[in-house]
Amino acid sequence: MVQNTYFCRTKGDNMSRLRFDAVEAAFSKVPVNVELEARPDKIFASKVFDKVKMQKYLPQKSYDKMVEVIDNGAQLDSSVIDSVAEGMKRWAIECGVTHYTHWFSPLTGNTAEKHDAFIELDGKGGVIENFSAKLLRQQEPDASSFPSGGIRSTFEARGYSAWDPTSPAFIIGNTLCIPTIFVAYTGEALDYKAPLLKSISAIDKAATKVCRLFDEKVQKVHSYLGWEQEYFLVDEDLYMARPDLILTGRTLMGHESAKSQQLDDHYFGAIPERVSAFMQDLEIEALKLGIPAKTCHNETAPNQFELAPIFESCNLAVDHNMILMSIMKDVARRHGFRVLLHEKPFKGVNGSGKHCNWSLGTDTGVQLMAPGKSDKDNLRFITFVVNTLAAIYRHNGLLKASVMSAANAHRLGAAEAPPAIISSFLGSEVSSVLDHIEYNDDFVKILSKRELKLDIPQIPELLIDNTDRNRTSPFAFTGNRFEFRAVGSEANCAPSMIALNTAVAEQLEMFSKDVNELIQNGEEKEFAIVKVLRKYIKYSKPIRFDGNGYSGEWVDEALRRGLDCETSVPLIYDNYLSEDTIAMFQSENVMNESELRARNEIKWSTYTKKIQIEARVIGDMALNHIIPIATRYQSTLLDNIIKMETVFGKEEGDMLSKENIESVKEIAKNVADIRRLVEELVSRRKVANKIESARERAVAYHDGIAPMLEDIRYRIDHLELMVDDEHWTLPKYRELLFF
Ligand code: ADP
Ligand code: MG
Numbered sequence: 001m002v003q004n005t006y007f008c009r010t011k012g013d014n015m016s017r018l019r020f021d022a023v024e025a026a027f028s029k030v031p032v033n034v035e036l037e038a039r040p041d042k043i044f045a046s047k048v049f050d051k052v053k054m055q056k057y058l059p060q061k062s063y064d065k066m067v068e069v070i071d072n073g074a075q076l077d078s079s080v081i082d083s084v085a086e087g088m089k090r091w092a093i094e095c096g097v098t099h100y101t102h103w104f105s106p107l108t109g110n111t112a113e114k115h116d117a118f119i120e121l122d123g124k125g126g127v128i129e130n131f132s133a134k135l136l137r138q139q140e141p142d143a144s145s146f147p148s149g150g151i152r153s154t155f156e157a158r159g160y161s162a163w164d165p166t167s168p169a170f171i172i173g174n175t176l177c178i179p180t181i182f183v184a185y186t187g188e189a190l191d192y193k194a195p196l197l198k199s200i201s202a203i204d205k206a207a208t209k210v211c212r213l214f215d216e217k218v219q220k221v222h223s224y225l226g227w228e229q230e231y232f233l234v235d236e237d238l239y240m241a242r243p244d245l246i247l248t249g250r251t252l253m254g255h256e257s258a259k260s261q262q263l264d265d266h267y268f269g270a271i272p273e274r275v276s277a278f279m280q281d282l283e284i285e286a287l288k289l290g291i292p293a294k295t296c297h298n299e300t301a302p303n304q305f306e307l308a309p310i311f312e313s314c315n316l317a318v319d320h321n322m323i324l325m326s327i328m329k330d331v332a333r334r335h336g337f338r339v340l341l342h343e344k345p346f347k348g349v350n351g352s353g354k355h356c357n358w359s360l361g362t363d364t365g366v367q368l369m370a371p372g373k374s375d376k377d378n379l380r381f382i383t384f385v386v387n388t389l390a391a392i393y394r395h396n397g398l399l400k401a402s403v404m405s406a407a408n409a410h411r412l413g414a415a416e417a418p419p420a421i422i423s424s425f426l427g428s429e430v431s432s433v434l435d436h437i438e439y440n441d442d443f444v445k446i447l448s449k450r451e452l453k454l455d456i457p458q459i460p461e462l463l464i465d466n467t468d469r470n471r472t473s474p475f476a477f478t479g480n481r482f483e484f485r486a487v488g489s490e491a492n493c494a495p496s497m498i499a500l501n502t503a504v505a506e507q508l509e510m511f512s513k514d515v516n517e518l519i520q521n522g523e524e525k526e527f528a529i530v531k532v533l534r535k536y537i538k539y540s541k542p543i544r545f546d547g548n549g550y551s552g553e554w555v556d557e558a559l560r561r562g563l564d565c566e567t568s569v570p571l572i573y574d575n576y577l578s579e580d581t582i583a584m585f586q587s588e589n590v591m592n593e594s595e596l597r598a599r600n601e602i603k604w605s606t607y608t609k610k611i612q613i614e615a616r617v618i619g620d621m622a623l624n625h626i627i628p629i630a631t632r633y634q635s636t637l638l639d640n641i642i643k644m645e646t647v648f649g650k651e652e653g654d655m656l657s658k659e660n661i662e663s664v665k666e667i668a669k670n671v672a673d674i675r676r677l678v679e680e681l682v683s684r685r686k687v688a689n690k691i692e693s694a695r696e697r698a699v700a701y702h703d704g705i706a707p708m709l710e711d712i713r714y715r716i717d718h719l720e721l722m723v724d725d726e727h728w729t730l731p732k733y734r735e736l737l738f739f
Contacts, residue, residue, distance in 0.1 A: 018241045018729045026235035026735070031277040032335045034284070045290035047095070047171040049088050057087035069165050072220060072363070073201070076165050081133040088169055089118065089131040092176040100131060102139045102161040103177040105192045106146040107602045109492055111322050112182075114141045115175055136178065138162045147605075149598025151188050158185040164193060167319045170289050172327070179319055188595050192494035193315070195591050199501035200314055202588040206508035207360055207368070210387070213515065213529060214380045220363040223501055226311025226481070227321050230352035230489050231328065232304050232340040233275060238731040239338040243625075244617055248610075249342035249490075250407070252618045252709065253626070255717040256348045257734035275305070278335040282307065285327050291320045301350040302737040311357060311481075314501070318493045321354070325490075341490040344410035346733060347713075351411030352489035353418075356496060359481035360384060370480035379526070382433060383511070383533060388482060389424055390536040391507035392475055393543035395499065395584065396422040397564035397575035399475075400486070402499035404572045406610035406706075408488035413567065418474030418486045420567050421558045423545035425473030431546065437530065438537045472549035498590065506584045511536070570698035573603045604698040608688075611701040611709075615685060618709055619678045625729060626716050627671050633723045634667045663722060670715045677712045681705065 045052070051070070054063050062083040068074035092100070101113040120130040139161045146159070160183055167179035182191035189195050200223055207221035239245050244252040279296045286293040292310040299306050307324070311317065325341060332339040344351040360368040368384045371377070392399060399422050403412075412420040426434070470476055474486040487496050511532060518528035542561035547554060559565050566572050575581060576596050585591040591599075637660045645653035654661065688700035720728060 019731050019735075022235075022237040022241040022731055023735055025237035029235070029274060029336045031273040032281070034277050034281045040287050043284065044287050044292075047288045048290040049091055049169040050290060053091050054084075054087065057091045059083055062087070066165065070168075073166070073204070078133070078137075081137055084165075085131055085133045085136040088136065088176070089129070092131075092169075092171065093118070093129060095171055096174065097171055097176045098174045100135070100176040100178065102141065102163075102180040104141075104161050104180045104182040105322060105492055105494065106182055106190060107149070107192070107599065108147060109490075109606070111326060112141070112146065113175070113177065114139075136163055139180070141182075146182075146190060147602045148184065148190050149601035151184050151186070151190065151594065151598045159183065159190050160185070164197065164315070166197075166313075167316055168290065170323070172289075172323075188598070189591065192318075192492050192498070195498050195595070196315060196318060196494045196501075198590040199498045199505070199588070202505035202590055203360070203501040203508070206505040206512070206588075207384075208362075209512045210383065210508050211362055211366075211368070211380070213383075213512075213525065214376060215362075215364065215366075218362045218364055218366075221368070222361050222363070223314040223497070224311045224357075224359045224361060224481075225314045225317035225493060225497060226309065226357040227317060227487075227493055228306055228308040228353075228355040228357070229321065229324060230299055230304060230306045230354065232301070232342075232345050232352065233278065233332060233337045234303065234340060234345075234736055236333065236336045236338050238736055241729070241731050242736070243621055245338070245340070245345070247617045248614050249340060250345045250410075251347065251733070251736070252614060252621065253713050253716040253720070254347065254730075254733045254736070255720045257732070257737060274335060274337075278332060278337060279305070279307075281334065282328060282331045285331055286324055289320075289323055289327070291324055293324075299350070299352075301346070304350065304352065311359070314358075314497055318497060321493050343405070343407040343488040343490060344414065346737065349733075349737065351414060351417055353411065353485055354487045354489050354491060354493065356484040356487045356493055357478070357481045358484060358497070358500060367480055369477075369482065379529065382437070383529060385426070385430060385477065386434065386533050386536050386540065387507045387511050388504055389426075389540040389543055391500075391503040392422065392424055393540040394507065394580065395503040396543060397566070397572070397578070398499050398503065398581050398584075399484075399496070400564055400566075401572050401575040402496040403484075403486045403488060403491065404569050405488055405491065406569060406607050407490060408486075409567075409569050411488065412486060418472065419549050419554065420572075421549075421555065421563050421565050422474050422486065422543070423549065423554075423558065423563065424482075424543050425470040425476040425546050426544060427470075427477060427546070430477060431544065434537050434544075437534055470546060470549070473545070474549065502584060502588045502590045505588050507536075509587075568699070568702050569607055570604055570695060570702050573600055573607075573695075573698075576600050576603075601694050604694040607698045608694070608701045611706050612685065614709055615681055615705055618712055619681055621730075622674050622678050622712060622716065626719060627674060629727050629729060630667050630671055630719050630723055633727045634664055634671075636724070637664050637667075667719065667722060670719050674712060674715050677708060677715075681708050681712070684708070 051067060054066050058066065062080040065074070065077070065080045066084065069076050097118075099115045099117050101115045103111060103113050106112050118129045118131050140158060141161055148159070161180035162183065164179045164181055169176055169178045171177070179193070181189070181194040181197065183194055184190050203223050204221050208218055211218040211221060234245065242251065244250065283293045283296060286307075286309070292312070293307055294310050295306070295308045297306055298304070309317075309320065312320065328339045328341075341352070343353070362368065366372070368380065371381045400420060409420070411417045474484070476483045476485065484496060484500065487493060514532040514535070515525075515528045518531060519525055523531070542563060545554070545558075555565060564572075564575065577600060582593050582596060585596060586593065641653070641657040641660050641664070644657045647653065648656060684704050688697055688705060691697040691700055720732070
């Protein structure tokens with residue numbers, strides 16, 4: 001029997017079986033034993049065809065070529081692909097693998113796989129294990145089930161997946177997974193990886209050019225990403241008793257628990273044993289797949305946790321995050337949990353984000369977002385910070401669009417997450433340096449030909465202890481990187497990295513052009529750099545905000561500054577089709593206009609579908625769960641009222657039943673309201689579904705349907721407070737959040 005004050009009671013006739021059984025099951029679970037097979041350094045990347053395996057399974061020439069491709073983005077020539085396919089197959093079969101798949105990220109937001117066995121008919125009635133260069137390089141998955149936003153009309157429905165040699169193949173279960181891009185017959189991207197790779201190459205090109213103003217030796221600039229994945233865990237039995245969690249990933253109803261996160265006692269608190277077993281298991285699985293998991297800890301909300309790896313090159317980090325989100329779900333089930341990646345699973349409780357820590361570094365080992373030792377290093381550091389700010393400012397609406405979704409809209413601006421306005425926090429040290437450059441005309445004079453001397457406060461000393469962080473900023477400078485905090489927990493990091501890399505690439509190109517023009521007109525290089533910097537410091541001023549991003553005043557201030565303050569998700573997506581955005585993606589050769597239009601069609605229709613599902617689920621739950629529960633309880637009250645009348649007579653009985661009579665009336669009113677609202681919801685959906693344009697349909701869902709979910713919820717949550725706890729069949733917040 002369950003030993004808990006809330007539930008220590010016998011099962012009565014009215015006891016909600018569903019909820020009670022779930023609670024009992026949740027309570028009786030014990031931590032799953034996790035066996036640490038080996039030390040982390042022994043298991044790390046054991047399931048990855050990384051350089052160590054390549055060295056062992058490839059001929060030296062092919063190995064050298066692969067290293068060139070991975071490290072320096074060299075072109076892969078077909079001569080090595082044969083031997084890579086052969087080596088990869090040998091390694092995989094030795095690991096017990098029987099199948100392979102091209103692994104890609106279609107625009108659904110998930111990952112997709114099509115599993116094929118390694119076998120082929122040998123022509124003699126048997127089979128042979130085969131995996132050729134052709135199969136490694138390119139495949140034609142049945143693509144018609146993936147969204148294309150109209151890029152692929154049915155007569156040319158072909159889509160191809162093509163090997164990305166810069167992200168190593170890995171093993172999950174008995175399958176060798178080969179990271180690929182996914183493109184249409186026409187070459188247009190149908191996935192996130194293709195434009196991501198293009199954006200990485202755009203920023204490499206633009207940033208290398210700027211680096212060379214400081215150091216001729218730089219050949220390549222890498223963009224880095226270190227994500228921090230937040231998530232909730234819910235006991236599997238409780239989860240199974242909540243149709244809304246199963247079908248939408250969030251609770252569409254549920255009154256706040258009496259104890260929530262007021263005490264802030266969950267953060268870094270003692271992780272319950274079952275959770276810590278899960279985390280240990282997850283870490284082992286992540287390490288085996290080459291994901292350098294580093295920190296696992298509790299987050300602010302009850303049952304909320306975080307996992308962060310060491311940062312990696314942007315492409316690899318994006319893939320690793322997709323892999324992690326997928327293995328998390330499996331590992332959680334082994335431990336009797338379900339993992340919630342939704343940005344806002346619980347109302348009134350902190351949501352989950354995926355902070356994307358972004359930086360640039362050269363092939364000469366310089367971190368471009370970190371201050372250096374010499375004045376020259378620091379001028380370069382300031383150059384990259386200022387250009388990033390200018391890019392963020394110019395495309396602040398697009399950056400917001402890149403993180404926006406039906407789910408993340410619940411989180412952004414919800415008083416505990418960055419607002420739906422992009423701004424950047426720099427901290428007082430960097431801010432004062434920028435102010436100094438902006439206002440101080442002497443600054444340039446101090447430069448001499450031979451030695452660069454900056455009249456700026458000592459940057460390195462000041463920044464080393466850059467601990468004053470502004471948690472409310474959506475795009476904060478944190479000492480050696482920018483942290484994009486508006487990204488949602490469930491999102492693929494790619495869209496935000498594509499927007500960021502491309503915007504900064506475009507800005508760096510402008511910067512180079514401006515500086516070179518001045519140099520051609522006879523200006524000293526350093527003078528030219530500082531002059532152009534000053535221009536962009538002035539230009540990007542409105543994006544700098546070190547104050548409280550959660551405050552109401554900030555919204556007014558941001559409006560005055562001309563920042564994008566739109567909150568409607570479908571309208572925010574318009575930023576992808578603005579003249580500036582299209583010009584940017586085209587000039588950087590990342591996406592063309594038709595790709596952008598296609599993607600927006602998918603974004604709008606995904607938004608509509610998400611709200612549509614939620615509307616259906618809340619309707620079903622209201623009619624099939626909530627109203628029956630409430631009326632059943634109402635009947636017991638009525639029973640009591642009648643019995644009171646029988647014993648005490650009508651007048652006295654009614655007086656004694658005064659509160660119960662009020663409750664009966666209040667339940668009746670709420671039930672009637674809920675019925676009316678659900679009917680209204682259905683008829684509004686019918687009207688909206690007839691709208692032809694994906695954008696207008698999404699707008700109708702946003703304006704007319706999404707707000708009704710809140711109206712219905714309000715009444716359901718009120719009933720939850722009124723109805724006898726024993727009648728309530730759905731696990732409550734206090735159970736979902738504290739077990
Ligand atoms: P916090 O929660 O305080 O922001 P964490 O230690 O949880 O810090 O996360 C920091 C994240 O930043 C990690 O994913 C880490 O890999 C990443 N990171 C650290 N330095 C860089 C860098 N130069 N570029 C990109 N990411 C970085
Ligand atoms: Mg962080």
